[in-house]
Amino acid sequence: MSHILVLGAGPAGLAAARSARRRGATVTLVDSSEQLGGQFWRHLPDARPAANERLLHHGWDTFRELQADLRADDGCRILTSASVFALEPGDSGPGRVHVIVGPSDGTGRQRLELFPDAIVLATGAHDRTLPFPGWDLPGVFTGGAAQALAKGERLAVGRRVLVAGAGPFLLPVAASLAATGSRVLGVFESSRLPSLVRGWLPRPWQLLPAAKKGAELAGYLGGQLKHRIPYTTGASVIAAHGTDRVESVTVASLDANWAPIAGTERRIAVDAVCVSHGFTPRLELAIAAGCDITADRFVAIDDAQATSVPGVYAAGEITGIGGVDLALAEGALAGHAAAGGQPSDLPGEVRKRRVYAGFARRIEAAHGIRPGWPAMVTDDTIVCRCEEVSFGGLCRTAESTGSTSLRSLKLSTRAGLGICQGRVCGRSLEQLIARRLPGNTLGDAVSTDRRPLAVPVRLGELAAAASPSDPSPLSTSTPLADPLKGPKS
Ligand SMILES: Cc1cc2nc3c(=O)[nH]c(=O)nc-3n(C[C@H](O)[C@H](O)[C@H](O)COP(=O)(O)OP(=O)(O)OC[C@H]3O[C@@H](n4cnc5c(N)ncnc54)[C@H](O)[C@@H]3O)c2cc1C
Incomplete structure (x- = not known):
């Protein structure tokens, strides 16, 4: 068997x-x-x-x-x-x-x-969140984190919350926030209406076998209407403001490539914001x-x-x-x-x-990340939240060292080397660095998806296991000849 x-x-x-x-x-x-x-x-x-x-x-x-x-x-x-x-x-x-x-x-x-x-x-x-000024403030959540707190703890992340980013996932996030007592001020979808139509509507008959999804969508839209949550396309949060935590956000219209359109900015007071751009x-x-x-x-x-x-x-x-x-x-x-x-x-x-x-x-096709998003990022924008590396710092290091490789820039700035190991910022860092280089290509084949350790493990746990002479319980390595041995939790 x-x-x-x-x-x-x-x-x-x-x-x-x-x-x-x-x-x-x-x-x-x-x-x-x-x-x-x-x-x-x-x-x-x-x-x-x-x-x-x-x-x-x-x-x-x-x-x-x-x-x-x-x-x-x-x-x-x-x-x-x-x-x-x-x-x-x-x-x-x-x-x-x-x-x-x-x-x-x-x-x-x-x-x-x-x-x-x-x-x-x-x-x-x-879930992936693109960096923008102020996204490192307390009170700025990824959509996934807000969803996890709502579903796993029944905790609302704030009283006046705005949801922004891209994709159908924004709808369940807004629904869970409303269900846990937040007032959701709006859902802002980065893709513009023509992109959404081009992505979703070709060969609509092919959607028929997935009618169940239509019912799910109708449920979310019904919830949005019931809670009076406006849904805006072609717009997003481009900055979060506050001293100790987020107090307001700037929302702006975006062009088809997701670059903010100057002159469309407006401030909205919030005590939390949930931003998610896919997975x-x-x-x-x-x-x-x-x-x-x-x-x-x-x-x-x-x-x-x-x-x-x-x-x-x-x-x-x-x-x-x-x-x-x-x-x-x-x-x-x-x-x-x-x-x-x-x-x-x-x-x-x-x-x-x-x-x-x-x-x-x-x-x-409808909600995929578009190449103009880096226009949101300013010199001061923190691009790696764990190691607090700013975009300006990253660029200056790249210029002064002439570095074109992700690996050397990670080592010299520590971007992507913090506790999340680049899970939050990795893909965005790659794109921000690559777009400054000829051919938009990094000088090495290193990707931020490669992590020799998939989850954090304590040095003691690794060291103990590496020493067969140490009989401590932490070093117990148990080859399971019979995989059904041991407790069923
Ligand atoms: C934070 C978050 C919230 C989401 N909420 C919704 C939602 O409300 N509605 C919706 O339609 N879609 C949601 N999605 C999308 C949704 O996750 C997927 O559509 C669906 O769950 C995918 O199923 P899966 O089995 O591929 O992955 P997942 O459901 O993500 O399951 C993967 C599992 O693998 C485990 N795992 C990963 N690495 C390891 C490891 N090294 N060792 C041991 N275990 C590991 C994880 O703990 C996890 O339980 C969410 C996604 C995320 C990231």
Whole structure:
């Protein structure tokens, strides 16, 4: 019986785990969160459940069913609060997977090494926020952070909140803010109406099989009307102002390339602002496994969700940003294939994948980041929030050192080397540096997606594990010949 390791317990990972179990494989499902569900089904902890959790979710019954099936299944070992921090490719099989188990702020975390027959990578994405003056002030949140606080804690990030950025994700963010008691002053979508029409409307009949998405959209728009939340296209927050925290923002109209249009600026008083410009896939483990990455920087997959590395499959946001339905279909196909099945065994999932992949292409066409955004960035704008590196500082270093490589600029300015390891700023830094260079190309092939350690691990934990003579519990590396040994959480 093969052992499949599923990395990530969001929609894609949950679907993959169940699909692999249905084909008879044993499964280990690993997620760094305390709970299953990923970003989409983030919810209050079991210890303090909501009276009606489904009010904040779409597809809540699907999640409940997936979770119940997997938890009741002795052939599926579930490890929560367990982070995969490294992956070493193997000569035969997909390699050795290093996991650290225990709360990230806790001590006495346990190390595991897993040697699965196949891996399904379903590690999802981070939300991306483009830098603008004042985005480092307290009270400026990413849309994802606001959504996580609303869904996972029922906390509103402020009383008077403005939502800005790009993409359909702005709508659930506004809905969750309204549901948790914020007054949402408006949703500002950066793309202009003609771009939205060009992105969403070609061959509209192809949208029909995704009618469920239309109903979801109608629900959000109904909520916007009910709470009187205006929706403005071709405009965004271009600066946040305040001393100790954000007190107001400047909103301006944007041109088709997202450069602010002079003379259209206006100030709006807020006590919080949520800004999100789409998502960046979490690629570090796929890169560590040696998987090919596409030109638009997702994990390259074939029809069976197989990556370029034998025994490694991928599903969900790491193969393209398409939302929960695409993640579920891809997950089902990936788990099935990892356990030896063929896509043709699951024609319904293949059809859903085709339908929702089309949806993903429309999202990118309508809301994808446009090249004029750096016009928002001033000399003083902090581009790396962790290390407080300003755009002016970055440019001056590039000029004085003549550096054209991302690596040398990171080392000389520390941009992208802070606690988030470039997850928040990495892609924007790459673009800001590259646009100053001939051909808009960086002088090295280094990307900010490459991180040898996928999550922070304490030096002590690494050092202890590296010393086989040290018998302390932290160094316990447990090759799991039988993946079902050990506690089921
Ligand atoms: C912050 C945030 C909030 C979102 N909220 C919404 C929303 O409200 N509505 C909506 O339509 N879409 C939302 N999205 C988009 C949504 O996440 C996707 O459409 C969908 O959840 C994708 O499913 P997935 O399984 O690919 O990824 P995810 O749901 O992101 O699941 C990936 C899982 O992998 C785990 N993981 C990643 N790396 C590791 C590691 N090294 N070790 C262990 N575990 C790991 C993560 O903890 C996570 O649980 C949100 C996205 C983000 C980033």
